[in-house]
Amino acid sequence: MTTSEDISRCVPEHDAQALPVAQARAIVRRWAQPVATAERVALRASLDRVLAEDVISPIDVPSHNNAAMDGYAFDSAVLADPAPGGSAELELEVAGQALAGHAFTGHVARGQCVRIMTGATIPAECDTVIAQEQTVRTGERIAFDARRISQGSNCRRAGEDLARGRAALTAGRIVRAADVGLLASLGVAEVAVHRRLRVAFFSTGDELRSVGEPLDTGCVYDSNRYTLGAMLARLNVEALDLGIVRDEPAALEAALRSAASCADVVLSSGGVSVGDADFTRRLFETLGDVGFWQLAMRPGRPLAFGRLWPTHRDDGLRPALFFGLPGNPVAVMVTFYQFVREALLAMSGAKVEAPLQLRATSSTPIKKRPGRTEYQRGVATRAADGTWLVAPTGSQGSGVLSSMSRANCLIVLAHEQGDVAAGAPVEIVPFDGLI
Structure with missing residues (x-):
């Protein structure tokens, strides 16, 4: 059994009674290893999932040279042609038009242009688009000030957003709404994602009652399970609500073993201080590896962390990570966001970024x-x-x-x-x- 004294040899200036937050985070990071299992899901089911591998673009984005705005496409070489009388005004003949999804199929000669709409394919002979509001059209000819345009203006080049064969999204990314749209634009129908983390949670305390039950004298409604369930939902994990466990050693041991056998992470709230009825910490030391159990922080000093073994250490089963959260509601939320959230993201295979400060x-x-x-x-x-x-x-x-x-x-x-x-x-x- 690994104890907090064993951990102290790995962490400088460790104090088992009040471990500094930075050192506690270091222990959590070291123990929160990603779950290796991956699966493929349809694109519509990928929101908030964690990519298990890079998504390589099968096409160029955009797939063709196209106009960035409505206007006229032409060969910029004509900008160097001298105008009569030294005027800056340039005149071009309109040879046809190109619409989005309907390319111009003719030939654009020098001195000609093509009326073009946003997103339409730029003819092979053209490399520049003049915005329509910068031109004056008379019949089948346009005129504009050549000084107001340069080669390549208002053109989007094939692959300039994303080139074929490049990674569109990388492993470890949590898929967001914009990512779903991006993948759809590439024609990607399904992606490989890490399986959803299984997180079991329960509350401890003889004074707790579930919402909907009569509130006896000296009892309180259990808000922590609802808070934990809501916070876990934001992280898109598979949350397993195990209810309320009484302050009895046998009941707590059964709950911890059951939770460790079916989940990757186990969260309890309450029962980790030094009170006579707080059995969780003592059971934890028997059933698993203790990383720490008291922190130099407020709120949240009584926070137990470590690993729980479902049965025996030599049975080949992966241990579950365990967080014994405090019983006070605010302390539950603070410790969750300072420690549990990062661990769950890391175990889900996500690239963990610190919250905005x-x-x-x-x-x-x-x-x-x-x-x-x-x-x-x-x-x-x-x-x-x-x-x-x-x-x-x-x-x-x-x-x-x-x-x-x-x-x-x-x-x-x-x-x-x-x-x-x-x-x-x-x-x-x-x-x-x-x-």
């Missing part, structure tokens, strides 16, 4: 104790000069879930940082694109 000015003083990383709920606004201002939502208690609803960002206060004065700079992580 912005510099803002604190509108009010913020109390902060050095020696731990803090994530305070904040409301960020734009000042008249375009800079960001931010203020905490008020009470930062880890049970005040309404503060997460009011907030639009997290204020990130670094490990070594102390109190923040009004007007001082702070870092914020916007919720848009994250939650």
Whole structure:
């Protein structure tokens, strides 16, 4: 069995009682290895899936030289022809027209042009398009100021967006709506993606009741499972809700073993502190490998992380990654977005990018104790000069879930940082694109 003391030999300045956030992230990154299994899915089913291999373009995009706007296509060599009397005005004869999907099939002689529409194929003899609003047409002739146009203007070249044989999208990319359209434009009907990660989650606590049940004295409704289910849905994983598990060793052990046997990742909420009824951590040390279980952060100090073995270590089964999240609702969300989200993306085969972080000015003083990383709920606004201002939502208690609803960002206060004065700079992580 690997314990937090074993991990300490791999992590500089490890403190089993309060591991700094940066070191905890390093452990999670090392243990969150991608699931190798891949499958092919139809293009319409690829949204939010992770590409398992590069998608190579079978065609040039665009597939032909075409006009970037409505106008007249001609050979730019005529721009060098002297005009009578030294005038800059150039006259060309209109030889025909080219429409999108209906190319001009004739020959364009020197001194001629073709009326052309946006997206239409440019005739082989032409290399430049003059916008129609820059011309004056009289019968079958046009005139324009030759000084206002140069060779190659308003032409899109075959393959200039994407050349045949080049990677249109690379492995590890999470497919977005624009990507689906791009692949459709290449005629790609299906793509190889990593299988969806299976994530089992449950809550622990004798005081918890499910929504719809009577609320007995001293009991609370279990919001964490609904929060976790919603956050997991945003990551397009296969979420397995295992319900509420009572604070009994046998029930917890059965839940952990069952979850590890059917999922790649197991999430529990509650039961990882040092209270007498908190069995999860002790069971975890028996059933798996402990990476860490307390962090120097607020909210979220009691966070257990490691691996769970479904049965025995030598049975060839892959262990499930385990996160024992705190019981307080805000701490569940903060620890999920600081640790679990990145691990799930990495295990899904995605190229993980850190959430967007912005510099803002604190509108009010913020109390902060050095020696731990803090994530305070904040409301960020734009000042008249375009800079960001931010203020905490008020009470930062880890049970005040309404503060997460009011907030639009997290204020990130670094490990070594102390109190923040009004007007001082702070870092914020916007919720848009994250939650």
